[in-house]
Amino acid sequence: MLGAMEEGDELRFDRGAETPERIKAQLSRLVGLTAAQTARASSDALRAVGAHKDHFVVLAALAEFGPASQSALAGRARVYKSDLVAVLNELADGGWIRRTPDPADKRRNVITITDSGVRRLAELDQVLAGVNAHITAPLTREERDQLFALLNRVNTHLAGPRFRPESGA
Amino acid sequence: MLGAMEEGDELRFDRGAETPERIKAQLSRLVGLTAAQTARASSDALRAVGAHKDHFVVLAALAEFGPASQSALAGRARVYKSDLVAVLNELADGGWIRRTPDPADKRRNVITITDSGVRRLAELDQVLAGVNAHITAPLTREERDQLFALLNRVNTHLAGPRFRPESGA
DNA sequence: CTATGTTCATTGGTATCGCCAACGTTAGTC
DNA sequence: GACTAACGTTGGCGATACCAATGAACATAG
Numbered sequence: 001m002l003g004a005m006e007e008g009d010e011l012r013f014d015r016g017a018e019t020p021e022r023i024k025a026q027l028s029r030l031v032g033l034t035a036a037q038t039a040r041a042s043s044d045a046l047r048a049v050g051a052h053k054d055h056f057v058v059l060a061a062l063a064e065f066g067p068a069s070q071s072a073l074a075g076r077a078r079v080y081k082s083d084l085v086a087v088l089n090e091l092a093d094g095g096w097i098r099r100t101p102d103p104a105d106k107r108r109n110v111i112t113i114t115d116s117g118v119r120r121l122a123e124l125d126q127v128l129a130g131v132n133a134h135i136t137a138p139l140t141r142e143e144r145d146q147l148f149a150l151l152n153r154v155n156t157h158l159a160g161p162r163f164r165p166e167s168g169a
Numbered sequence: 170m171l172g173a174m175e176e177g178d179e180l181r182f183d184r185g186a187e188t189p190e191r192i193k194a195q196l197s198r199l200v201g202l203t204a205a206q207t208a209r210a211s212s213d214a215l216r217a218v219g220a221h222k223d224h225f226v227v228l229a230a231l232a233e234f235g236p237a238s239q240s241a242l243a244g245r246a247r248v249y250k251s252d253l254v255a256v257l258n259e260l261a262d263g264g265w266i267r268r269t270p271d272p273a274d275k276r277r278n279v280i281t282i283t284d285s286g287v288r289r290l291a292e293l294d295q296v297l298a299g300v301n302a303h304i305t306a307p308l309t310r311e312e313r314d315q316l317f318a319l320l321n322r323v324n325t326h327l328a329g330p331r332f333r334p335e336s337g338a
Numbered sequence: 339c340t341a342t343g344t345t346c347a348t349t350g351g352t353a354t355c356g357c358c359a360a361c362g363t364t365a366g367t368c
Numbered sequence: 369g370a371c372t373a374a375c376g377t378t379g380g381c382g383a384t385a386c387c388a389a390t391g392a393a394c395a396t397a398g
Contacts, residue, residue, distance in 0.1 A: 147323070151316070
């Protein structure tokens with residue numbers, strides 16, 4: 001008999017009873033699982049419209065903070081400047097941004113969002129809103145806010161001093 | 170110096186005022202940030218004792234469910250059988266598991282946790298408990314449970330049917 | 339005006355992780 | 369004895385986060 005479980009589904013899903021207790025108790029695992037799934041959900045949704053995360057993040061930074069050099073943009077959008085190059089190429093190919101040399105400083109490129117870039121951002125924003133709605137579907141409005149608040153607190157806390165096994169509890 | 174913000178810190182940290190609102194509103198980003206940080210925290214802590222995630226997860230599965238073949242173990246520990254090979258090699262090198270051919274089925278290896286493996290698991294468990302404590306430090310007991318519960322609900326919900334932009338609101 | 343050091347965009351590379359495909363071996367099945 | 373399936377293992381792919389080095393342009397000091 002061998003009670004063979006049907007393999008073939010993916011590893012990021014919890015398997016309930018088959019999962020060791022010690023593992024289920026790890027917050028990092030739970031948060032990691034959830035992150036993987038939300039990441040895939042938005043990644044899939046964005047791919048469906050020919051975009052990916054960095055597209056959104058860069059367009060958003062441009063829309064909210066105005067034109068910027070690539071390095072300023074890299075800082076704001078939290079994308080490595082190395083990786084930003086490819087993203088900007090793609091965005092330029094789509095006509096969503098313009099990359100113009102800065103006359104004041106010839107090293108710099110000034111990145112500007114175009115009108116169609118603004119429309120594109122709205123489109124991606126809507127796509128991601130759908131994803132967010134899907135993700136938080138089982139939660140009430142308050143719970144959603146709670147989750148946000150809790151994660152934010154954990155997150156900003158972790159952004160602080162690095163963990164040292166000795167220090168603290 | 171042009172009021173340049175000091176670059177050099179890492180991208181996974183939120184930058185507050187410098188971060189576009191649209192981005193901050195994305196749950197997937199928040200969860201992703203948190204996941205990255207918790208993952209690194211535990212990854213660092215485990216590396217400090219010469220282990221990594223799969224070590225813990227595999228030892229835990231062995232301890233809770235007893236000896237198993239590699240494929241059963243792969244299922245329980247949620248590690249791809251391809252990747253499990255290396256993990257078991259390392260664990261065997263440390264003397265924490267034994268890999269013995271199954272006389273009943275010569276294809277199979279029976280993986281058994283050793284006594285020192287049990288001790289190793291306890292060690293890793295303690296390391297991770299410290300990490301968990303650090304992660305959830307800013308939360309009260311109730312909030313910690315809340316976060317767990319909320320993430321679990323989101324997570325199991327996402328494990329269900331795949332997101333389709335058309336279906337549902 | 340040359341020399342030095344810094345900033346900019348860009349190229350290339352590393353490490354890790356989740357994941358899949360294919361192989362040789364061994365078991366069950368007709 | 370031929371087929372099919374499961375086992376452990378090898379090797380690789382693709383994405384992501386990250387770093388290092390380069391060449392052009394700028395700034396400043398002597």
